[in-house]
Amino acid sequence: MTRRIPAHAVCLASLVTAALAAPATAQDERPAPENLAARTWFQDAKFGMFIHWGISSLLMDGEWVMEDRRIRAADYERIASSFTPTRFDATAWVALAKAAGMRYVTLITKHHDGFALFDSRVTDWDVMDRTPFRRDIVREMAEACRREGLRLFVYYSQLDWHHPDYWPRGRTGRYTGRADRGDFGRYLDFMDAQLTELFSNYGPLGGVWFDGMWDRPDAEWRLERTYRMIHGLQPGALIVPNHHQTPLPGEDVQTFEKDLPGANTAGWNTTAIGALPLETSQTINDSWGFRLHDRNHKSVSQLVRELVGAAGRNANYLLNIGPMPDGSIQPEFVERLQAVGNWMARFGASIYRTRGGPVPPRPWGVTTQRGDTVYVHVLELTDRQLALPALPGRVRSARVLIGGRTVWFADTPDGVTLTLPPRATDEIDQVIALVIERGTR
Numbered sequence: 001m002t003r004r005i006p007a008h009a010v011c012l013a014s015l016v017t018a019a020l021a022a023p024a025t026a027q028d029e030r031p032a033p034e035n036l037a038a039r040t041w042f043q044d045a046k047f048g049m050f051i052h053w054g055i056s057s058l059l060m061d062g063e064w065v066m067e068d069r070r071i072r073a074a075d076y077e078r079i080a081s082s083f084t085p086t087r088f089d090a091t092a093w094v095a096l097a098k099a100a101g102m103r104y105v106t107l108i109t110k111h112h113d114g115f116a117l118f119d120s121r122v123t124d125w126d127v128m129d130r131t132p133f134r135r136d137i138v139r140e141m142a143e144a145c146r147r148e149g150l151r152l153f154v155y156y157s158q159l160d161w162h163h164p165d166y167w168p169r170g171r172t173g174r175y176t177g178r179a180d181r182g183d184f185g186r187y188l189d190f191m192d193a194q195l196t197e198l199f200s201n202y203g204p205l206g207g208v209w210f211d212g213m214w215d216r217p218d219a220e221w222r223l224e225r226t227y228r229m230i231h232g233l234q235p236g237a238l239i240v241p242n243h244h245q246t247p248l249p250g251e252d253v254q255t256f257e258k259d260l261p262g263a264n265t266a267g268w269n270t271t272a273i274g275a276l277p278l279e280t281s282q283t284i285n286d287s288w289g290f291r292l293h294d295r296n297h298k299s300v301s302q303l304v305r306e307l308v309g310a311a312g313r314n315a316n317y318l319l320n321i322g323p324m325p326d327g328s329i330q331p332e333f334v335e336r337l338q339a340v341g342n343w344m345a346r347f348g349a350s351i352y353r354t355r356g357g358p359v360p361p362r363p364w365g366v367t368t369q370r371g372d373t374v375y376v377h378v379l380e381l382t383d384r385q386l387a388l389p390a391l392p393g394r395v396r397s398a399r400v401l402i403g404g405r406t407v408w409f410a411d412t413p414d415g416v417t418l419t420l421p422p423r424a425t426d427e428i429d430q431v432i433a434l435v436i437e438r439g440t441r
Contacts, residue, residue: 034236038207039252042238043277044353045103046311047344050281050320051093052108052288055083055115057325063289066113066161072177073162076113080130088327090140094148096329100337101344106153106209106318107141109198112172114162122193125162142202151206153240154198158221159212163187170215188222192229199233207238207252214244214268224250240279247274255279260306261313278315282306284333290322297332300339304428307340307351308377312366314356343428346402350375350431358391372438375401378420378430389415393436401431
């Protein structure tokens with residue numbers, strides 16, 4: 001395989017150099033005001049859409065198909081010529097995210113196969129040069145997000161099964177047929193150049209969602225240099241690393257893959273929770289990228305409960321879709337996202353702009369809080385009596401969030417007991433709003 005490095009890439013190298021020369025904002029001094037404001041916005045937003053899509057979708061067996069089927073890089077390159085997603089519509093994708101109650105979108109820009117969904121000047125392994133589609137997916141999504149008032153985050157894989165300089169190979173990519181040589185420093189230069197393109201050519205971005213460092217956890221990734229470059233280009237951009245470790249210097253969000261914070265059912269997440277804003281990512285079925293035979297779709301109730309569970313753990317919920325090869329979104333996904341959006345339209349006050357509440361997660365549910373209002377999310381409870389531990393202040397009032405029905409409560413030596421109203425059989429989450437008087441206990 002060959003990689004095109006055009007003459008005008010020299011200008012790009014100058015841009016990288018300029019970005020690196022900008023004042024540091026996160027590694028060796030306090031984060032910039034724009035960065036701190038963005039962290040607050042992120043925590044307020046609470047709900048985002050993850051999108052896994054690219055030429056791997058053509059094979060309809062997930063985004064790891066190149067690795068799982070041991071496809072050689074030279075053979076994998078051939079599928080790019082069939083990428084003609086005639087039903088791709090950035091406006092429709094973003095409108096669906098907005099209808100679901102989502103406030104941001106995290107879009108694959110380059111996955112582990114190295115293929116870029118944007119017009120990259122440092123390689124021809126991208127949507128503009130290798131496909132008949134010849135449309136900049138990232139640009140169209142960035143413009144659609146701006147029109148709808150959502151923020152776009154760009155997913156970028158640090159791991160690369162295609163690039164000749166990603167060497168030594170790590171835990172994956174051992175069957176690509178590439179030469180057993182390369183210059184990892186040169187690969188990192190390439191990565192920084194592509195990141196510079198993304199943060200220079202597509203307007204303000206919410207940040208970058210990094211993935212793949214776990215492939216070579218002991219490698220010298222030059223994180224400080226890369227993070228400083230990104231913050232230099234856009235001080236408000238958030239760095240979200242999916243490296244399954246506790247946060248490292250320069251990072252802005254701690255994310256958990258297919259697990260709520262503190263859990264590790266997936267087998268690779270850390271259970272340690274740092275001080276940064278939190279996020280958990282999840283799939284609607286079992287797959288990230290489109291997989292034809294995966295029909296194990298989670299119910300609306302499951303999705304809402306996990307969204308609520310994330311909020312009660314002070315975390316955002318990043319819910320994934322894997323569009324089909326033609327760019328359309330499966331009706332099973334659309335139906336569920338619209339239903340979640342209907343729930344958020346009614347109960348969003350107990351999610352948006354909240355933080356994890358004063359009562360840690362319990363078997364019955366969680367709490368969230370905004371100002372002097374504590375929202376009690378009752379997910380599982382057969383008894384109408386709910387005993388809560390001591391709250392930060394005396395309860396002044398208690399009501400059902402929807403309808404405003406008064407809820408009887410009584411102070412006890414250990415806290416407060418609520419007498420819940422009868423619950424509808426199809427009620428996913430019974431939300432009780434408590435107004436407290438701070439400092440009165």
